[in-house]
Amino acid sequence: MMFRSAFLGLAAAICLAACASAPTPAPADIRQIVSTTSFGMCVGYCTTRLEISEGRAVLIREARGGRGAPQNLPAQRFTTVLTPDEWDAIEALAANTDLSGLEPVIGCPDCADGGAESLAIAGTGQERGISFEYGAAIPQAAPLLERVRALRARLTPAE
Numbered sequence: 001m002m003f004r005s006a007f008l009g010l011a012a013a014i015c016l017a018a019c020a021s022a023p024t025p026a027p028a029d030i031r032q033i034v035s036t037t038s039f040g041m042c043v044g045y046c047t048t049r050l051e052i053s054e055g056r057a058v059l060i061r062e063a064r065g066g067r068g069a070p071q072n073l074p075a076q077r078f079t080t081v082l083t084p085d086e087w088d089a090i091e092a093l094a095a096n097t098d099l100s101g102l103e104p105v106i107g108c109p110d111c112a113d114g115g116a117e118s119l120a121i122a123g124t125g126q127e128r129g130i131s132f133e134y135g136a137a138i139p140q141a142a143p144l145l146e147r148v149r150a151l152r153a154r155l156t157p158a159e
Contacts, residue, residue: 029124030094035148037134041113045076050152054087056080059155078155090151093144094121099128102140106132119145 031053038047045061057080063073082090099121109116115134119141120127132138138145 030091030121031124032122033090033094033144033148034118034120034122034129035145035152036118037115037152038110039113039115039134040110044073048152048156050148050155052082052090052148052151054091055082057082057151057155059152061156076157078157080155090144090147093147095123097121097141097144099130099140102130102138104130106130106138107136109133119148 033052035050035052036048040046042064044063046064047062049060049062051058051060059076059078061076061078063075099119108114109118109131111133116131117134117136118129118131119138120129121144130138130141
């Protein structure tokens with residue numbers, strides 16, 4: 001019995017040492033994060049596309065005409081420079097966001113004019129994305145979504 005306990009203790013110590021010295025996996029090489037919003041029953045600027053990549057973020061807003069609304073509103077484009085620290089933080093959040101276990105469409109995006117939102121992460125050899133109801137809480141992506149939504153708000157002009 002004593003030999004068995006000693007053996008199990010030694011095996012546990014070896015396993016712990018192996019785990020402690022195992023190399024940390026390199027972060028995914030994230031190239032771009034894209035987040036969109038859209039509203040079907042909308043007049044004016046109804047869709048946005050936020051493209052985030054190393055060094056910059058670009059928000060593109062497009063209009064939809066309707067009764068009494070201007071038909072030819074031009075697309076709007078707002079760009080901001082991301083500092084290396086900002087990009088590193090966003091890239092780390094994206095690398096730690098696992099969308100693989102989620103359905104590509106969650107809930108009922110833009111049903112009853114609630115709006116739709118999407119999130120896509122593109123890295124070396126991989127692209128993953130989901131669509132969901134506007135403003136929905138997606139626990140697997142919560143930190144990244146919070147950061148992306150704050151960036152969208154920062155780039156969207158006050159109306």
